[in-house]
Amino acid sequence: MSLADSMKKLNEFDINDLDINNAGIWPGPVKAVVALLVFGLILGGGYWFFIKDQYAQLERVEREEQQLRERYESKAYQAANLEVFKAQMVEMEDTFGALVRQLPSETEVPGLLEDITNTARGSGLDLREIKLQAERQRDFYSELPINIRVTGSYHELASFVSSVAGLPRIVTLHDLTIAPLGGDGERLDMQVLARTYRYRAGE
Structure with missing residues (x-):
């Protein structure tokens, strides 16, 4: 069957004549359109029920990773400067002691x-x-x-x-x-x- 014949049959076809029980005898173009619609619905439903939740979970995990990274950097900075902090604490205690002795x-x-x-x-x-x-x-x-x-x-x-x-x-x-x-x-x-x-x- 030529393309012109297929288009002619598609133009003559009434959607009300479709019978889901006789889908096998539907014209080829109608089958193709229905298949595309079903495929699109499956993709959309899959995205909505599965991929969307995965994206939300990914964003949550990325935020947690950023928070953990910042916490790690803060701890690493404190660990790297621990001796400096100890020296500053000793200096502050000495200064405070000197002030107290003036009272x-x-x-x-x-x-x-x-x-x-x-x-x-x-x-x-x-x-x-x-x-x-x-x-x-x-x-x-x-x-x-x-x-x-x-x-x-x-x-x-x-x-x-x-x-x-x-x-x-x-x-x-x-x-x-x-x-x-x-x-x-x-x-x-x-x-x-x-x-x-x-x-x-x-x-």
Whole structure:
């Protein structure tokens, strides 16, 4: 049968005449079209039920692989720099220990008050008041406020502030107020709150 005859028969064929029970007598072109449709449905169904799930699983595995790779790189970096980290830890402990040693213990507070007193007098100031206030508890240290009132010239006050900053124990100055004393303006009255700190390890 020629191609023209096949096309003629296909044009004359009515799809309503198809009988699934007599598929063997269907025209060749119809059989070919139906076979292509069935093949396409099989491919589509296979992709939907099998390949699509495999792709999703592959993506999940790739994400897990990336996470494991990043974790491995982090661990490898830490392992390669372990000695450096140990050295840094020792250095930090030494630095922390040095800072803690600069914090006075309870038995050293009277000596600190004496140091501040001597610093004020050594700067040429008249010490009007030096009074330790109630201790304030913080997370891992205690704060020890000290009220200080001194009088003297501007340069003497500046010398005192600088000398307190240079004490071997940590002392910080806060709430500083200065007012002229007398009419000449030469003498000044300064009130300041000094704070020192005590480490509370094991309390």
